[in-house]
Amino acid sequence: MATTNQGSARVSTLDRQFGHPSGVMGSVIEHKQLHQAAVDRLLLAQEDNVLEIGFGPGTAVKLAARHAGFVAGVDPSIEMVLQAKRRNRSAIRAGRVQLQRASASTLPFANETFNVVHEINSFNHWDKKESGLMEVLRVLKTGGRLLMVLRQGHSSLESDLEMLLGSLARIGFSQIEAERHQFGHGGVFVTARKPRSCLTAALIGKGAQSSMTQITCPSRSCSSSANDLAATT
Numbered sequence: 001m002a003t004t005n006q007g008s009a010r011v012s013t014l015d016r017q018f019g020h021p022s023g024v025m026g027s028v029i030e031h032k033q034l035h036q037a038a039v040d041r042l043l044l045a046q047e048d049n050v051l052e053i054g055f056g057p058g059t060a061v062k063l064a065a066r067h068a069g070f071v072a073g074v075d076p077s078i079e080m081v082l083q084a085k086r087r088n089r090s091a092i093r094a095g096r097v098q099l100q101r102a103s104a105s106t107l108p109f110a111n112e113t114f115n116v117v118h119e120i121n122s123f124n125h126w127d128k129k130e131s132g133l134m135e136v137l138r139v140l141k142t143g144g145r146l147l148m149v150l151r152q153g154h155s156s157l158e159s160d161l162e163m164l165l166g167s168l169a170r171i172g173f174s175q176i177e178a179e180r181h182q183f184g185h186g187g188v189f190v191t192a193r194k195p196r197s198c199l200t201a202a203l204i205g206k207g208a209q210s211s212m213t214q215i216t217c218p219s220r221s222c223s224s225s226a227n228d229l230a231a232t233t
């Protein structure tokens with residue numbers, strides 16, 4: 001009987017935690033739910049080459065590596081890199097995960113390396129936000145997708161969101177969408193894509209009113225001429 005009571009007490013605690021998470025346990029569960037929701041949203045498959053920026057303890061890296069063929073990650077904190085490497089050691093050994101110390105504004109990857117880039121609750125920590133977003137565009141493959149998860153409850157959420165949406169459009173991302181979510185403390189999922197061509201990026205970024213003689217792609221991986229632009233307008 002005592003065992004049954006203890007057992008049901010444990011179950012009801014968990015039930016309560018999943019319904020209305022609170023305290024340390026609640027915060028862990030909320031975090032897991034948010035990470036799972038973010039990774040689910042990426043719709044990852046074996047052929048995906050994924051980059052997570054600001055991976056922290058590496059929980060979402062681990063979830064993403066269950067579906068994607070390869071997951072890379074950067075975080076400027078040595079402590080986080082060590083923790084995340086411990087959490088993902090078998091996938092690292094198998095060559096399916098690679099984690100390193102770096103900042104969003106200086107991504108140590110060649111142009112057009114990844115077809116998915118994402119970050120969860122790290123954007124508000126980036127010291128050079130616009131440089132970071134330009135780096136994301138540079139390392140994304142053409143047509144590649146971006147997911148950024150901004151956290152509610154942080155005093156700068158609304159200004160970060162406004163800045164983010166404006167920068168993504170200016171830099172040349174396409175299909176930019178924002179959706180409020182209720183996971184954890186709540187927040188916003190922002191999704192976007194690297195356009196099929198730099199010309200599209202230039203058109204989106206400049207509002208198709210260019211009288212420029214040369215349009216340089218923000219990713220610096222190609223450029224388009226005024227003739228190319230004229231041919232599309």
Ligand SMILES: C[S@@+](CC[C@H](N)C(=O)[O-])C[C@H]1O[C@@H](n2cnc3c(N)ncnc32)[C@H](O)[C@@H]1O
Pocket residue numbers: 053054055056057058059074075076077080102103104105119120121122123125126127128
């Ligand atoms: C609130 S934690 C989020 C960690 C993880 N994404 C998660 O959801 O558990 C913010 C992370 O952003 C990282 N960070 C700080 N500055 C950064 C930058 N300039 N570029 C990339 N990541 C950064 C921090 O080291 C930290 O791991």
